[in-house]
Amino acid sequence: MNFPVRAITLDLDDTIWPIAPVMIRAESILGDWLREHAPRTAERYPAQAMRELRDRIAAERPDLAHDFTQQRRLTLEHMLRETGEDIALVAPAFDVFFAARCEVEHYADSEEALARLAARVPLAALSNGNADLERIGLMPLFRFQLGAREHGRAKPDASIFHAACTRLDVEPAQVLHVGDDIEMDIVGGARAGLRTCWINREGRQWPHAQLRPDLEFTTLAALADWLDTAHRTDTAAA
Incomplete structure (x- = not known):
């Protein structure tokens, strides 16, 4: 199938890199830091307990569904407060976690493919997560990065797709949204009027x-x- 593509928006986690190993490592590094700086908190909240608390806070605060950064900070604050340790440690603890969260290992094809795509059309990152492309080193390939936290709404809400199209100055029908998540990326993008590409690395139905x-x-x-x-076909037709 061929159709005009004047710009591409891309999901990040599980599209350019796998997120599960990143989060496991980041939580492990955070746990090591807490054992040194907040030992009671580290003992009370090993990795699984920390995840369960974060999930509970996310469920209790649907207003923060678009803001993983604030969810994580509130989780750290709750942990420290409950164990009687200094809540001023929230900021440095989050910094340690976030630095590790941005140490990703790309899928083998990602970096070369992104360079090839960027040579053809403008790329924009469109993510519900909080990865920082500047820290990761991919920002030179992208026109901009738009996260759910900055926008105020998360995919699959149509407004975040439309905001990206506006910044790209391209009509939604000529923007291709690329992602791995069926509902957030593909259904959301299609309902917002964009073309969609499903990156299905695991052979799902x-x-x-x-x-x-x-x-x-x-x-x-x-x-x-x-x-x-x-593009070769378009050039030949022209």
């Missing part, structure tokens, strides 16, 4: 009968191949 992605690939490299071919 598509669950919806009435709506499908415009494109489906197992890697970003395959998407770059498709875009190269589409």
Whole structure:
């Protein structure tokens, strides 16, 4: 299938890099830091207990569904307060966690594929997470990064897709949104009027009968191949 693509918006976690090993490592590094600086908190809240508390806070604060940073800070504050340790440690504890959270290991195809895509059309990062592309080192390939925390609403809300299209100065129908999440990325992007590409690295089955992605690939490299071919076709037609 060929159609015009004037810009691409990209999800980050589990699209450019796998997020699970990143979070496990970041929580482990945070645990080590707490054992040194807040030992009672570290003892009361090992990694699993910390995750359960964060999930509980997320459930209790739906107003923060778009803001993983604040959810994490509130989790740290609750932990420290409950164990009677200094809540001034929230800021340095979060900094330790966030630095580790931004130490990602890309999928093998990602960096080269992103460079190929960026050579064809403008790229924008569009994520519900809080990864920092400046720290990660990919920002030179992107026009901008728009996170749910900054926007105030998370995918699949149409407004975050439309805000990205406005900043790109491209109509939604000519923007391709690329991501791994069926509901947040593909259903959300399609309902916002964008073209969609599902990066399905694990060979999952598509669950919806009435709506499908415009494109489906197992890697970003395959998407770059498709875009190269589409651009050659467009040039030849012109």
